[in-house]
Amino acid sequence: MQATVYKSTGSWYVVKTTTGETFQARMKGIFKKNEDITSTNPIAVGDVVEIVPDESDASAKNAMITEIGERRNYxxxxxxxxxxxxxxxxxxxxxxxxxxxxxxxxxxxxxxxxxxxxxxxxxxxxxxxxxxxxxxxxxxxxxxxxxxxxxxxxxxxxxxxxxxxxxxxxxxxxxxxxxxxxxxxxxxxxxxxxxxxxxxxxxxxxxxxxxxxxxxxxxxxxxxxxxxxxxxxxxxxxxxxxFGIVDIDKAELSHYFLEMQPYLSQCQFNNCLHINEPGCAVKEAVEAGEIDPDRYVSYATILETIGEEQY
The missing domain is CATH 3.40.50.300 (P-loop containing nucleotide triphosphate hydrolases)
Structure with a gap:
């Protein structure tokens, strides 16, 4: 039976089926041992899951989550x-x-x-x-x-x-x-x-x-x-x-400042971080008023918080 996760308390999940039924669900133990899941919570709100209702007490509306559907994003x-x-x-x-x-x-x-x-x-x-x-x-x-x-x-x-x-x-x-x-x-x-x-x-x-x-x-x-x-x-x-900047390395950060994207291919160096490098098209755009200076300051500040040891 397919359902969507509406709420999580860490061990129990509230899930709702396509017909509108609500269940209190637990996660099947195998998910906790799955080495492919790198997050601390393998199931999240918004996930589409397969559940098996507990038929021993139908009035309790309990179920077991047996499968997690593929995510569009997260x-x-x-x-x-x-x-x-x-x-x-x-x-x-x-x-x-x-x-x-x-x-x-x-x-x-x-x-x-x-x-x-x-x-x-x-x-x-x-x-x-x-x-x-x-x-x-x-x-x-x-x-x-x-x-x-x-x-x-x-x-x-x-x-x-x-x-x-x-x-x-x-x-x-x-x-x-x-x-x-x-x-x-x-x-x-x-x-x-x-x-x-x-x-x-x-x-x-x-x-x-x-x-x-x-x-x-x-x-x-x-x-x-x-x-x-x-x-x-x-x-x-x-x-x-x-919220923190997770799974983003320094070389990628500028790609997520949308106004910087048109200039990235114009930099002299492919690995340009847009800080001290010569021939940086992003810095030239800031100086020309094409990129807001405060947004550039935000970029530089976030860049400093990205620790090399995470990668």
Missing amino acids: IVRSSPHGRNKKHIIAANLDQAMLIGTIREPRTSQGFIDRFLVTAAAYHIPAVLVFNKKDIYRAKEMEVFEAMEALYTDIGYPVKLISATEQEGIDEIRAILKGKTTLMSGHSGVGKSSLINDLVPGLDLRTTAVSGWSGKGLHTTTFAEMYDLPDGGCLIDTPGVRE
């Missing part, structure tokens, strides 16, 4: 069990949506750029949504307009909303309709309030850490999926602050 973070290990946050995504704010709190450009790099590395289209429009003054609106111009020019959709005033919510619903979307954002940006608007009756806690809390190590890194009324699914990721 997104990972570094694992709390070791810097060389990875934790799969979610699988089979159509897009990723970052909820940010210009104030209370302010989402830094560096954080936004790390999110976009992670999404690009796993071939997942990204959307930027800035919340709390209702509290923005002229100064904050200037900052938003600069951000909007920067990221729109690169090719990312940028939206401005107010979850408390219900402004722009219909536009977000249209973007989410019929798609499986990973939604992330720092605590305090209003992500839980937005999800409550999008999924009637859900009533997520609008505290610093939203959603259900399981037991065990790093429970806030677990994702959970919700069905949207108009079709599609939304995956909430309370552990977004743990």
Whole structure:
């Protein structure tokens, strides 16, 4: 029987079948011994799995996961069990949506750029949504307009909303309709309030850490999926602050800054890191105003955090 993983607590999984039946499922032991699976969690929210219901107690709705389907894509973070290990946050995504704010709190450009790099590395289209429009003054609106111009020019959709005033919510619903979307954002940006608007009756806690809390190590890194009324699914990721640059080496990083891609083949050296090398087309583009200087600073900062020992 085929089902999709909606929730994980590390040992138990909530799965839903194609007919809408929900089961509490455990993972068959063989997956834990499979050397081909390099992540600390071989099954993730969004995975399509095969299950065998426990017929000894049909009312309990328990099942065993016997097989994991092939993933279209997935997104990972570094694992709390070791810097060389990875934790799969979610699988089979159509897009990723970052909820940010210009104030209370302010989402830094560096954080936004790390999110976009992670999404690009796993071939997942990204959307930027800035919340709390209702509290923005002229100064904050200037900052938003600069951000909007920067990221729109690169090719990312940028939206401005107010979850408390219900402004722009219909536009977000249209973007989410019929798609499986990973939604992330720092605590305090209003992500839980937005999800409550999008999924009637859900009533997520609008505290610093939203959603259900399981037991065990790093429970806030677990994702959970919700069905949207108009079709599609939304995956909430309370552990977004743990996102790190994983499985990307220094030579690859520039490929995930979309505006740098047209210049990469023009550099003098094939292995150019775009820092100190002569004949660097990327640096020339920055100096010519064709690449935003702050984005280049983000690139250089992320490059420094990539440790050679990981590879």
